[in-house]
Amino acid sequence: GxxxxxxxxxxxxxxxxxxxxxxxxxxxxxxxxxxxxxxxxxxxxxxxxxxxxxxxxxxxxxxxxxxxxxxxxTMQGLLDNYKEQLLSIIEHCMQQNETELTPSDVSIEPLSLDMFEKLLTQLEEL
Known part of the structure; x- marks a missing residue:
């Protein structure tokens, strides 16, 4: 295409x-x-x-x-925003008591978050 x-x-x-x-x-x-x-x-x-x-x-x-x-x-704003988002992700991860799977944990091929969520739902239903 x-x-x-x-x-x-x-x-x-x-x-x-x-x-x-x-x-x-x-x-x-x-x-x-x-x-x-x-x-x-x-x-x-x-x-x-x-x-x-x-x-x-x-x-x-x-x-x-x-x-x-x-x-x-504009570039400084981009980097400031990147830092803010990265710190937010780190804070989220530090608050987790259990490990969580991510798309890269289960597939070598690129896997969309939508497909990943569907797979997790199917696994929970087993």
Whole structure:
């Protein structure tokens, strides 16, 4: 269909948690600046490039975007909202006394929340 030719406008790349590697002494962060990830002259494949990693128990997100297309204040608002939602999820999870299944626990293939809820309902009825 037509939808299959559309490319996502947001790229999210989680690089992982680096605490153990750093503590083991196998790797260390360079003090040198990384420079541009993509040439400023090249056409951007995504409107937003979001890269996340965890270091020293802290999540760091960096957002790369076209300043002609987005204001800095808009991007700051996006990150503030992301942080607020993330803290809300953490608070919810901390209040749970029992573990709960999520779609990624039961399927390798992408599973919609609607289908996941139907499967849970069917399991409870058994």
């Amino acid at each position: 037509i939808g299959s030719t559309l490319l996502p406008e947001i790229s999210f790349n989680y690089l992982g948690q680096w605490d153990r590697e750093m503590n083991a002494g196998t790797m260390s962060m360079s003090g040198f600046p990384t420079g541009f990830q993509v040439s400023p002259q090249s056409e951007r494949p995504h409107a937003l490039d979001i890269v996340g990693s965890v270091m020293d128990g802290k999540l760091t997100l960096s957002v790369t975007y076209d300043e002609q297309e987005y204001r800095d204040s």
